[in-house]
Amino acid sequence: MHDIRLIRENPQAFDAGLARRGLAPLSEQILAADASVRALQTEIQASLARRNEASKLIGQAMASGDKDKAEALKAEVADLKTALPAKEDAEREQLAALHDTLAALPNLPAADVPDGEDEDGNVEIARWGTPRTFDFTPQEHADFAPALGLDFETAAKMSGARFAFLKGQMARLERALGQFMIDRQTIDAGYTECATPLMVRDHAMFGTAQLPKFAHDQFFAADMSNREKLFWDAMPNDFEDRMAKVPKGSYREIIQELLNSADTAEQFWLVPTAEVSLTNAVCEEILPEADLPIRMTALTPCFRSEAGSAGRDTRGYIRQHQFWKVELVSITRPEDSDAELERKTRAAEAILEALELPYRKMLLCAGDMGFAARKTYDLEVWLPGQNAYREISSCSNCGDFQARRMNTRFRREGGKTNEFVHTLNGSGLAVGRTLVAVLENYQQADGSVIVPDALLPYMGGITRLTP
Incomplete structure (x- = not known):
C-alpha cells in the first residue's frame, strides 16, 4: 500500500518507480482523485461548521425577537442537513476508489534493485x-x-x-x-x-497483498455457487483490465458483498x-x-x-x-x-x-x-x-x-x-x-x-x- 503523502511530495519519483515496474505514470490521476477527496472533505467541514454556527444564531435571533432571521437560519440549517449525506456518501465512494487504486499498485523497487523487465x-x-x-x-x-x-x-x-x-x-x-x-x-x-x-479471512490476504490482484492464484474454501461470475469478473489479472471491467463499486466492497451473501457464515481462503x-x-x-x-x-x-x-x-x-x-x-x-x-x-x-x-x-x-x-x-x-x-x-x-x-x-x-x-x-x-x-x-x-x-x-x- 502506498503512502499518499509521499506521492504528493514527490510525484516524479513515484512515477519513476512505477516505470521500473513496467507501469505507466499514475501520479497525475492519483493526485487528481486525492484533490477531489480533499475538496469534498473541506466542503463537508465547512458545511458542518456553518450548521453549528447557524444553530447558535437561531437561539440569538429568537432571543432578540427577530423571527424572520430565525426562520431563515432554520431553513439554512435544514438545507445543510439535507445536503450533507450526499456529500458524505460521495466522500466515502471517492476514498474507497482512491484506496483501491493505491492497493492495486505494486511496491516500488529499492534504489539498489537492478532495472529489467523479467x-x-x-x-x-x-x-x-x-x-x-x-x-x-x-x-x-x-x-x-x-x-x-x-x-x-x-x-x-x-x-x-x-x-x-x-x-x-x-x-x-x-x-x-x-x-x-x-x-x-x-x-x-x-x-x-x-x-x-x-x-484466513479476506482482510488477512489483503494485508499481505494476495488480494485483490492475485485472487485467481488462490483457493477459496467455500462454495461460491452463482456468485462465481461476479467474483472472477471483479478480479482479472491485469491492472488495466481490472480498472475497465469492474462494473461498479470498489474491489473491497465487491469482495465484502460476495462474503456477506454467502450461504455459510464462515468463508476462508487457504493460505x-x-x-x-x-x-x-x-x-x-x-x-x-x-x-x-x-x-x-x-x-x-x-x-x-x-x-x-x-x-x-x-x-x-x-x-x-x-x-x-x-x-x-x-x-x-x-x-x-x-x-x-x-x-x-x-x-x-x-x-x-x-x-x-x-x-x-x-x-x-x-x-x-x-x-x-x-x-x-x-x-x-x-x-x-x-x-x-x-x-x-x-x-x-x-x-x-x-x-x-x-x-x-x-x-x-x-x-x-x-x-x-x-x-x-x-x-x-x-x-x-x-x-x-x-x-x-x-x-x-x-x-x-x-x-x-x-x-x-x-x-x-x-x-x-x-x-
Whole structure:
C-alpha cells in the first residue's frame, strides 16, 4: 500500500518507480482523485461548521425577537442537513476508489534493485558448491522417483493434476526435510516456531497483498455457487483490465458483498504460504520498539491454484497445488530491514549448504520481483536432471508496504508518534523443491538415492532410498 503523502511530495519519483515496474505514470490521476477527496472533505467541514454556527444564531435571533432571521437560519440549517449525506456518501465512494487504486499498485523497487523487465534482468550475486560429476546420465526426478514412492498416478485419481501421493521411504524423506529445516531455523537462526491457521479471512490476504490482484492464484474454501461470475469478473489479472471491467463499486466492497451473501457464515481462503498467517499476527497492532525485531517461522502446507502459471512445470514435483514449506517472517524497525534481509537470506542458504546442494544467489530486477517486494533475493538450486538452476527460496524486504495494508505500527522508546514497521518474508525452504533437489543430486546409477548426512538423524535408520 502506498503512502499518499509521499506521492504528493514527490510525484516524479513515484512515477519513476512505477516505470521500473513496467507501469505507466499514475501520479497525475492519483493526485487528481486525492484533490477531489480533499475538496469534498473541506466542503463537508465547512458545511458542518456553518450548521453549528447557524444553530447558535437561531437561539440569538429568537432571543432578540427577530423571527424572520430565525426562520431563515432554520431553513439554512435544514438545507445543510439535507445536503450533507450526499456529500458524505460521495466522500466515502471517492476514498474507497482512491484506496483501491493505491492497493492495486505494486511496491516500488529499492534504489539498489537492478532495472529489467523479467528474469533475464536478474543479477547473479554468488554461487556455492560445485555440481556433481556423474559417471552416468542423470535423470529428472519425475523419471526415477515414482519407483521410490513419489506417486503421481494415485494422487491424480482423487485430486487431478499437480498433486502427489508420497509413500513409505519417500514420505519419510519429505518429513525429515521439513523437520530438519524447522529445527535449523529455530535453533540456529533464532526464529520462533509457530503453528498457524491454514485458512484466513479476506482482510488477512489483503494485508499481505494476495488480494485483490492475485485472487485467481488462490483457493477459496467455500462454495461460491452463482456468485462465481461476479467474483472472477471483479478480479482479472491485469491492472488495466481490472480498472475497465469492474462494473461498479470498489474491489473491497465487491469482495465484502460476495462474503456477506454467502450461504455459510464462515468463508476462508487457504493460505498460499504461512507468510499470510505469520505476518498478520501483528495486524492492527502498535508494537513497543523493545519487541522488535520479531522473527517467526512455521512449517505448513501451502495451497495455490497456480492460475497465473498455467502450462509451467506441469511434470513432476516442482509446481504443485499443495506443498510443504518453512516460512520465515520478520517484523523490524525501518532502519533494520535491509540488514534483516541479508540475515534471512543467509538462514535459507545455510539449509542448502548443510544438505550440500549447489546453489546460486540472485538479486531480482525490478520487473521480476513479487508484487509486495521492494527488494528480493532468489536462491536457485542446481538440478542435474534439468541441467539448470531452479528457484528454491525467495527472500523479500517489503518495507512498509504490507504494514500500511495491515495498519501495523510501532512506537519508539520515549516517542509520542507511531511509525509503520517493515515486514520481510522468505522460504527456508520450500520442502517439495528441496526434495526434488536431493533426489536429483544424490541419485545413483541403480535408481537409488543416498540420504544426505544432515538428514540421517531424522530417517529412522534409512540411509538410502531404493526402488
